[in-house]
Amino acid sequence: MPKVAKRVLQVIGIILALAIVVVGGYIIYLEVSYYRIADAQPVEVENNPSATLKAQTPYKAATYNIGFGAYTPDYTFFMDEGTTKDGKPTVGSHATAVSKESVLNCTKGAIETLEGLGIDFAILQEVDVNSTRSYQVDQKAAIEEAFPLFSSAFASNFHSSYLAYPLTDHHGTVNAGLLTIGSAHVKDAMRHSYPIDESFPTKFFDLDRCFLVERLPVDNGKELVLINSHISAYDKTGEIRAMQFGLLTSVMTKEAAEGDYVIVGGDWNHALGDSLELYESDFQPPTWVSRFDETLLPSGFSVVRPDNIEAVPTCRNNDIPYEKGHTYTVTVDGFVVSDNVKASAQNIDTEFQFSDHNPVLLTFELQ
Secondary structure (H helix, E strand, O other), X not given: OOHHHHHHHHHHHHHHHHHHHHHHXXXXXXXXXXXXXXXXXXXXEEOOOOOOEOOOOOEEEEEEEOHHHOOOOOOOEOOOEEEEOOOXXXXXXXXXOOOHHHHHHHHHHHHHHXXXXXXXXXXXXXXXXXXXXXXXXXXXXXXXXXXXXXXXXXXXXXXXXXXXXXXXXXXXXXXXXXXXXXXXXXXXXEEEEOOOOOOOOHHHHOOOOEEEEEEEEEOXXXXXXXXXXXXXXXXXXXXXXXXXXXXXXXXXXXXXXXXXXEEEEEEOOOEOOOOOOOOOOOEOOOOOOOEOOHHHOOOOEEEOOEOOOOOOOOEEOOOOOXXXXXXXXXXXXXXXXXXXXXXXXXXXXXXXXXXXXXXXXXXXXXX
C-alpha cells in the first residue's frame, strides 16, 4: 500500500477514534448528571398573602403554557412534525428562541395578557428560569414582579444537562417548571412526580413531568385543592400518559373524598373538544394528539367546556409558522373541577402572538 494511502487511513482512524471518545464521553456525562426529582416534595410558597378564600364568591383563574418565551407566530420547533391532508410531511426547525429580545417580548406579552384578564390565580407551564433555549431570561422573576401581591410556588419539571441536540441549534441546558401564583393564602404546596419514559435516550430529552398541588383554606372550614399539571405530549403508545392520568385522578379522588374543592388546570396534551379536527386546517391531526376520554374522570368531576371552544383553539402545532385556517390547531389546555365548584370557561384568543398556546380563563365559585 502506498505511503500516502496508509497515511490517509491512519488519519481517518484517528478521527474515528476521537469521535468515539467524544460521543462516549458525552453519553457518560449525560448519564452521570441525569437524575429524577423524588416524589412528594414540599414546595416553598413565596410572598404568601393572608387573605382567605370565601365560599359563594366569584374568582378567576387562568391556565397558560407560555412556551418558554420562544413561540412567536413564525417560530417552529424541531420536535413537532405534521402531515398535510394530501400526505406531505412537515417538521419544525428551532430548538432555542431566535433571540433574547424575542423571549423578553413574548414574556412581556404573556404577562400583559394575564393582567388584562383580572385574574385571582394563574396556573402556568413551561416557565424558564435559567435556560440556554431562552437566553437565561428569568421568566419566573418577571411574572412575580408583575404580580407583587400574589403568592408564588414553582415546581421544576425540566432540569437537563447540556443537550447538544439538534446539532444545528443546541437545546442546551434547561431549567424550567410549573408556576402557580394567587391572591389568597396557601396552606402548603407539594410537587408530585409523574411516571415518564426513562428509556435511553428519551429520558434525556423529555421533561421530568410533575403536577403541583396547593391547598388553600376557605372561610367555611374546607380547602381548595388547586392543581397545576402538564401531561406528556410525545408518547406514541399512550402508555405513559395513561399512567400519568391514573396518578392524577387518584389524587383528585382522594381530595374530593375529604369534601374539599378540587380544581385541576393545565396543559393536558389531549384534545378537549368533540373532535381532533374541530378547527379548520389543511393538516391531519399530528401523532401526539389524542382525545381526552372524559369517561376516565372520577365520579364527581367534569371538564369545564369553554363557551367559545368551537371558535378559539388553545394550541397550534409547531411544524410550520402559524397561519389561521391552515396550521393544525386544537384545544388541549383547560380545567377539570369537582362538582362542588360552579364554573364556566373561555378560551382567550391571542392569535398565538406570545406562545404556541392560548390561555384559558376560568370563572368559579366554591359552593
